[in-house]
Amino acid sequence: MPEQLALVTGSCGLVGSEAALFFARNGFRIVGIDNNQRAVFFGPEGDTSRTLETLRSQIKGYRHENLDIRDREAVLALVKELKPSLIIHTAAQPSHDRAAAIPFIDFEVNALGTLHLLEAARRHCPESPFIHMSTNKVYGDRPNSIPMKELSTRYDYDDRSFEGGIAEDFPVDQSKHSLFGASKLASDVMVQEYGRYFNLPTCCLRGGCLTGPNHSAVELHGFLNYLVKCNLEGREYTVFGYKGKQVRDNLHSRDVAGFMLEFSRAPRIGEVYNLGGGKDNSCSILEAFQLVEEVTGRKMKWRYVEEARSGDHICYYSDLTKMKTHYPQWRVSTDLDQICREIAERYVAAVH
Template sequence: MAAPVSPNKAPGAAPGEGRIVVTGGAGFLGSNLVANLASQGEDVLIVDTLARPRVEENLNWLKERHGNRIAFERSDVRDAGKMAEAIRGAKAVVHLAAQVAVTTSVTDPVSDFEINARGTLNVLEAVRNGAPDAPVLFASTNKVYGKLMDLDAMKQEGERYVPRDPAFDKGLDETTPLAFYSPYGCSKGVADQYVLDYGRVYGLKTAVFRMSCLYGPRQFGTEDQGWVAHFLIAALTGRKITLYGDGYQVRDILYVDDAVNAYTRALADIDSMAGQAFNLGGGPANTVSLRELLSLIADITGVKPVTDFDEWRPGDQPWYVSNTDHLSRTSGWRAETSVRDGLSKLQSWLGTAFEAQGAAKRELRA
């Protein structure tokens, strides 16, 4: 059952009226963003299906911490009517709800399209018709750039791949051609372009973040999504980690507080950021290969992860690093948290989360 609307809203008001609406707000990035906004005194409506495992824990944490600042609507972005109702009169909209796994998109491309592409169109139409002055921020992905480079464009240095062409030393910027690969890349790419086009055609204040790999507290990572947390959880619980490919593939990873900072800056200064796409990742200073991350986890935790290997997966990029200069020039943003510090913070939170989960199970058995 949906939580009641906060009492500071007039009777009969639309659920989102005067609030910042965050679709997918009970998820990993969503819950961290909502906590930040509520701490700043904002009223927030979370729209979420609670389909991902354990996200109800995030929702409960937000309600306990922020009380009536948080309202909740259990709705699906595929339901255009529900989106229209939830977003009507909203102060701002942050659209994070999505099907997030490449593997799932390959298995069920129709659902992937309906959630990511049609769902985003439903959100945009709801804003256009019911909150046309509201800033709209959209969580896109680096997968809109496709596979980028084949292995023959790489060279191996130590435990990682690097491009042979030094032109990529600062990473890939937003002028990189879009080249959707995998149903997930296609559905998110369609959504990415619709968000920008609703700014051009209808004058909405829209901005797109093409995100690299995020990690941090409140992330219940799985093999298909949230791989940094998944690696750390598997290591701490003694489960085997499967590396798809050879493990030398590289990503720039970004701690969640830094991502939240980018979103809040955009909401505060949407006029300078509207109509643009921004790469959002850790950048060259926060790159790590899969093998390097496993070594770092062993160093931090004292536990050597158990691994095996499998074939490369469709659309997997052997190397991706964000050039975030455009975001930095426009907003003053930069990544503040190092990979080691971020992993240590995530490990600390996971220890607390596992302890709380164990206590809850013991209480249920009692």
């Protein structure tokens, strides 16, 4: 069997680096695309240079392309040269807060960059699975229209039809997405369309809070990692609205890569999956404070701002039924406590 080659965009980001390492361990040759745009978006704290060093040291024969996916000709030429057997597209402008300040760059990276890769795949490797990291922000703030109940430490759905979370048929229209959510929705629909129109094996993974120790977390992106970082450094964490009871589901990037492998082995046409930790791996900010304090033994310093972030979800966790039905081999293997421990241990090791 010829050697398989995976092209990973955003290879120095959280999910991209995890996917690169994971697929390398599973026998793939890896070519990564990343131009450290995260440092441009978020400043020095977002710099991913150290992750690139890790990829080069841990992946035999790793090839890195310092390429901007907005550069159409460069993308087309690289895919034509490589004809990869798998494309994992994680490169993005990832912050819905940041997008409002850089709308052109946000749309060019998230929507246009995805189109460049899709067209390159259609021309040069149409049988290769194309896995796109989308986001739950494609649903905008529509999940906030579900009846909610307020509990002591969190909000939750007060509608039994959402007991297991948000499924993939949840509406995306008539809601506020943030400009980031809108640009990602454009790319999400395009990935589906290339699948359905051209019969390509594509899927959109609508991620919730994807996390893990490799995240270069900042306040505007990387909820759980940034929270742990603040706790260990004694920094004050700011809670924006909803009494700190807003709920997110969390999924380790290792489990994200595991699902990607399952899809690559049995790809489908133009599919969509809500990729998260599900209800069992969900927590509110208040619950996250308690969890992190138990892991580190340090009290959380935080302040409350009454104004919620525009378009923010009051409660969101993914219904994993479709994922588990299509790919029964896959499961969430890392619980919240273990995720927090790994993040804390990596941070302490990096500092010392």
